[in-house]
């Protein structure tokens with residue numbers, strides 16, 4: 001089943017970042033987007049995840065153009081079906097790591113999975129305030145928070161940027177197992193070529209175009 005279909009996207013800030021970018025995401029897909037710093041990877045991910053409106057082109061989620069959707073439907077989709085793991089982690093700073101997971105638990109009505117916490121190796125700092133955690137710990141809490149929500153599509157911008165390579169591999173494995181078991185999919189932006197090639201498809205944003213290289 002098709003989860004996301006982007007057609008002929010173009011976007012310009014000070015200069016044109018990209019034009020005529022199209023991308024399809026199906027159940028079980030794991031897609032990596034690589035490219036030089038400043039090429040527009042984060043901007044593209046913001047457009048695909050409904051945070052930013054493209055200048056030209058269209059984005060369909062679950063078969064429906066997001067510009068033609070009612071606000072109510074779009075809110076429902078954002079709340080239940082999209083999981084965002086971005087550089088600014090969007091964790092609630094006044095709360096402990098565990099309380100952040102509880103928010104996801106309440107909003108999604110899914111139980112917090114203790115095995116997930118074990119696997120991400122964040123059991124020990126669970127009751128500390130998120131501001132007291134290291135960058136890598138915060139990153140893993142935001143991954144646990146998004147997986148607790150159980151979205152159909154995960155959008156992740158450098159999700160392993162603060163992790164050592166062994167932990168990064170474990171996180172990638174977790175994403176792949178999640179996508180397979182929940183019929184979900186992930187679009188991941190990374191500057192790490194080796195990590196990208198663990199995904200089923202790899203695209204490179206270069207010279208304002210998105211080229212498939214795997």
Ligand SMILES: Nc1ncnc2c1ncn2[C@@H]1O[C@H](COP(=O)(O)OP(=O)(O)O)[C@@H](O)[C@H]1O
Pocket residue numbers: 013014017035036037038039040041042043044
């Ligand atoms: N909200 C914005 N307003 C103006 N310029 C922006 C904005 N977001 C990104 N840019 C510019 O767009 C270019 C691409 O940024 P970005 O998408 O973050 O690239 P990447 O993630 O590939 O490093 C950069 O030159 C950046 O300064």
Ligand SMILES: [Mg+2]
Pocket residue numbers: 041042043157
């Ligand atoms: Mg970026």
